[in-house]
Amino acid sequence: MNINDYLVVSSGSVDVEATVSNFRSALVKHLAERETEQATIALAVHAVFDKNRGQVISMPALTGLALQELNAQPENFAALTDRVQEYVRDHSKGDASLFVIAKGKGGGVRRRSDIPAATK
Numbered sequence: 001m002n003i004n005d006y007l008v009v010s011s012g013s014v015d016v017e018a019t020v021s022n023f024r025s026a027l028v029k030h031l032a033e034r035e036t037e038q039a040t041i042a043l044a045v046h047a048v049f050d051k052n053r054g055q056v057i058s059m060p061a062l063t064g065l066a067l068q069e070l071n072a073q074p075e076n077f078a079a080l081t082d083r084v085q086e087y088v089r090d091h092s093k094g095d096a097s098l099f100v101i102a103k104g105k106g107g108g109v110r111r112r113s114d115i116p117a118a119t120k
Contacts, residue, residue: 041080041087044069049111056108059085059101 006026008018048057048065057065066084067077088109091098100110
């Protein structure tokens, strides 16, 4: 998309208010689609952890299993791969995150809620 996709021209001049309104509508639609996509990806990732409760899963395996849940097709496989990994990484930040990512041997992704409470 480029700016010309949103321009509203009237009598040879750009109608700024109509152009802004046109862009705002497209932006709202895009944000709603992105929110729906994120919710769908979240459901797929959590479904993988529900089936593998308490397991540490490598990022490639988690991504592949989530893509199966999403019924990824060849034409959207690369884009969905990036979005699933972005979702997991974005939700692995901070002490209250949904996921914990550990690097190195024995590392991978865990759902924080599946980690047993530490005992004294």
